[in-house]
Amino acid sequence: MTSLPATTERRLGLVIDLDTCVGCHACAVNCKEWNSGAQDSPLSDVDAYGADPSGAWLNRIHTFEVTPEGAPAQIVHFPKSCLHCDDAPCVTVCPTGASHKRSEDGIVLVTEDMCIGCGLCAWACPYGAREMDPVENVMKKCTLCVDRIYSETLAEEDRIPACVRTCPSSARHFGDFNDPTSNVSVLVAARGGIDLMPEMGTKPVNKYLPPRPKTNAATRTDPARPAAACQPDTPRPEGFLGWLDAALDRLG
Amino acid sequence: MHPAISVIFFTVASGAGFGLIFLLGLGFPVGGGAGRAFAVSLAGGGLAVAGLIASTFHLGHPERAWRALSQWRSSWLSREGIAAIATLGLFGIYALVWMWSGSRLQILGLLVSLGAAATVFTTAMIYAQLRTVPQWKTRLTPAVYLSFALASGWLLASALGNHAAPGPWGIALVILAWAMKWAWWVRAGRTRLADSGSSPETATGLGFIGKVRLLERPHSGENYLTREMVHVIGRKHARKLRGLALALGAVLPVAILIITALTNAPAPVNLLAALSMLAGLLAERWLFFAEAEHAVSLYYGNR
Numbered sequence: 001m002t003s004l005p006a007t008t009e010r011r012l013g014l015v016i017d018l019d020t021c022v023g024c025h026a027c028a029v030n031c032k033e034w035n036s037g038a039q040d041s042p043l044s045d046v047d048a049y050g051a052d053p054s055g056a057w058l059n060r061i062h063t064f065e066v067t068p069e070g071a072p073a074q075i076v077h078f079p080k081s082c083l084h085c086d087d088a089p090c091v092t093v094c095p096t097g098a099s100h101k102r103s104e105d106g107i108v109l110v111t112e113d114m115c116i117g118c119g120l121c122a123w124a125c126p127y128g129a130r131e132m133d134p135v136e137n138v139m140k141k142c143t144l145c146v147d148r149i150y151s152e153t154l155a156e157e158d159r160i161p162a163c164v165r166t167c168p169s170s171a172r173h174f175g176d177f178n179d180p181t182s183n184v185s186v187l188v189a190a191r192g193g194i195d196l197m198p199e200m201g202t203k204p205v206n207k208y209l210p211p212r213p214k215t216n217a218a219t220r221t222d223p224a225r226p227a228a229a230c231q232p233d234t235p236r237p238e239g240f241l242g243w244l245d246a247a248l249d250r251l252g
Numbered sequence: 253m254h255p256a257i258s259v260i261f262f263t264v265a266s267g268a269g270f271g272l273i274f275l276l277g278l279g280f281p282v283g284g285g286a287g288r289a290f291a292v293s294l295a296g297g298g299l300a301v302a303g304l305i306a307s308t309f310h311l312g313h314p315e316r317a318w319r320a321l322s323q324w325r326s327s328w329l330s331r332e333g334i335a336a337i338a339t340l341g342l343f344g345i346y347a348l349v350w351m352w353s354g355s356r357l358q359i360l361g362l363l364v365s366l367g368a369a370a371t372v373f374t375t376a377m378i379y380a381q382l383r384t385v386p387q388w389k390t391r392l393t394p395a396v397y398l399s400f401a402l403a404s405g406w407l408l409a410s411a412l413g414n415h416a417a418p419g420p421w422g423i424a425l426v427i428l429a430w431a432m433k434w435a436w437w438v439r440a441g442r443t444r445l446a447d448s449g450s451s452p453e454t455a456t457g458l459g460f461i462g463k464v465r466l467l468e469r470p471h472s473g474e475n476y477l478t479r480e481m482v483h484v485i486g487r488k489h490a491r492k493l494r495g496l497a498l499a500l501g502a503v504l505p506v507a508i509l510i511i512t513a514l515t516n517a518p519a520p521v522n523l524l525a526a527l528s529m530l531a532g533l534l535a536e537r538w539l540f541f542a543e544a545e546h547a548v549s550l551y552y553g554n555r
Contacts, residue, residue, distance in 0.1 A: 003326045056476065060475075062466065063467045066458045069462060093327055095323050096316070096320050096323060097319070097322050098319075117311050118311055119310075120378065122476070122480065123480075123546070127551075128481070131477060197455050198454070210457060
C-alpha cells in the first residue's frame with residue numbers, strides 16, 4: 001500500500017552529528033558491504049575496477065565548505081542516506097505498492113520483486129536517497145538495516161544499522177524518535193537537531209546535529225606554538241665546549 | 253532532468269492519440285464508411301497505444317507493469333495507467349459499433365472523451381505533483397499537456413475527417429496551446445530552483461553558519477542521481493530547440509492550415525500540419541525535461 005500511515009508506533013531513525021563526523025566514509029563502506037551480502041539482491045556496481053566505475057550506494061558522504069561572514073571557511077563532512085520521512089513523497093508516487101512505509105516502526109522500504117523500476121520515487125525524493133540498481137534494475141534504498149536491528153542471531157551490540165556500528169567517531173546514533181527518553185531524542189533536544197530542506201514538507205525522521213560554534217581564532221592561544229618568552233634557556237655546556245661557548249660569546 | 257527518448261515519445265504520441273480520441277468521442281464528423289471509421293480509429297488508438305508501449309521501455313522490469321494498476325489511491329502514475337486502459341477499452345467498443353453499424357453511440361462517446369481528457373490530465377500530474385522540480389509543480393503543466401493534446405489531436409482529426417471549417421478552429425487551438433506553453437515558459441523562467449526557497453544552505457541545514465558550497469562529491473564518478481536528475485548536457489542547445497519547437501510546432505502548422513483553407517486543398521494535406529506539430533512537440537518535450545532543475549542537484553554542486 002502506497003498510502004502513508006497516519007502515525008507509526010515507533011519512529012526509528014538516525015541522528016547524524018556533523019560536529020564529530022570526520023568524513024572517513026567508513027559508514028558508506030560498511031553499508032555497501034552489508035547490503036551487498038545480506039539483502040534480496042546485491043547492491044551492484046558496474047565497471048567497478050575500470051575507467052568509469054559506477055554503482056548503487058545507500059549512503060554517500062558529501063563534503064561542504066561553509067564560509068561565515070568575516071571568518072575563515074570551515075569544512076563539514078555530510079553523510080546522507082534515507083531520512084525515513086513521515087510524509088515520504090517517494091511512497092505515495094509509487095504505482096505498484098513496492099514502496100511502502102511500515103506502520104510499526106516507520107521504516108520506508110522497497111519490496112524488490114514488486115518494483116517495476118520506473119524511477120518516479122527517486123524523482124520525488126529531494127535528498128537523493130534512492131538509487132536504481134544498475135544490474136537488478138530495481139530501486140534500492142536504506143533499509144535502516146531492518147535485517148540487523150531485529151536479528152535474533154546477531155550479538156546484541158550488532159543489532160543496530162551497519163553505518164552506526166562502524167562509525168569510528170560516534171557521529172551516528174540509532175533509536176526511536178517517538179520515545180522522548182531515547183538516546184536520539186535526548187541528543188536532538190540537547191544539540192538542536194535539524195531537518196534537511198524542511199520547505200519540502202517531507203517531515204524527515206532522521207535529524208542532523210549542527211557543528212558546534214568555532215571559537216574565535218584571534219583570541220585563541222595555540223598550544224602547539226608557545227610564546228618565545230616562555231622558552232627555557234639553552235643549558236650551559238661544560239668543559240671544553242663550555243670554554244668554546246664562552247670564547248665565541250666574547251667575540252660578539 | 254534526464255530527457256528519456258521513450259518518455260518524450262510517449263507523452264507526445266499518447267497526447268495526440270488521446271486528443272484525437274477525445275474529438276471522435278465528441279462526434280467529430282468523419283465521412284465515408286466502415287473503412288474510414290477504421291482508419292481514423294486506428295490512428296487515434298494506435299498513437300495512444302504506441303506511446304504507452306514506448307513508456308514501458310524505460311522501465312527496469314516491464315514484465316511487472318501490470319502491478320502499476322494497483323495504487324490508484326495515492327499514485328498519479330497508477331491512475332494514468334488505469335485511465336488509459338479504461339479509455340482505450342471503451343474506445344475499442346465505440347469504434348467496433350461504429351464500423352459494424354455505422355452509428356456512433358453518443359453516451360459511450362462522451363464517456364470515451366471524458367476518459368481521454370482524464371488520461372492526459374493524469375499524465376501531466378505525474379510531473380506537476382513533484383515538489384522536487386519547482387518548474388513542473390504548477391497547474392499550468394496539466395493545462396499545457398491538455399491543450400497540446402487537443403491541438404495536435406485536432407490537426408489529425410481535420411486531416412482524416414470531414415469537418416466543415418477545420419482551419420480556423422485548428423489555428424485557434426494551436427495558438428491557444430502555445431499561449432499556454434508561453435505562460436508556462438515565463439513562469440518556469442521565474443521558478444528556477446534558486447527561486448524556490450531551496451538552496452545548498454537549506455539542503456544541508458548549515459545556512460546559519462554561512463554560505464555553503466560543495467567541496468567534494470561523494471565519489472569521483474557519476475552516479476544514478478547525477479545522470480538522472482543533475483542532467484545538464486541537454487540544456488546546451490536550449491535556445492535553438494525552443495526556436496525549433498515554435499517553428500515546427502506553431503508557425504508551420506498554422507501556415508499549412510491557412511494555405512489549405514485558402515486554396516481549398518484536400519483535407520489530408522492537414523496531415524502535414526499534424527506531423528509538423530508533433531515534431532515541434534518532441535523538441536518542446538525534450539526541453540520540458542532537460543531544462544528542469546531537481547532539488548537533489550543542491551547536493552551535487554550544479555543544477
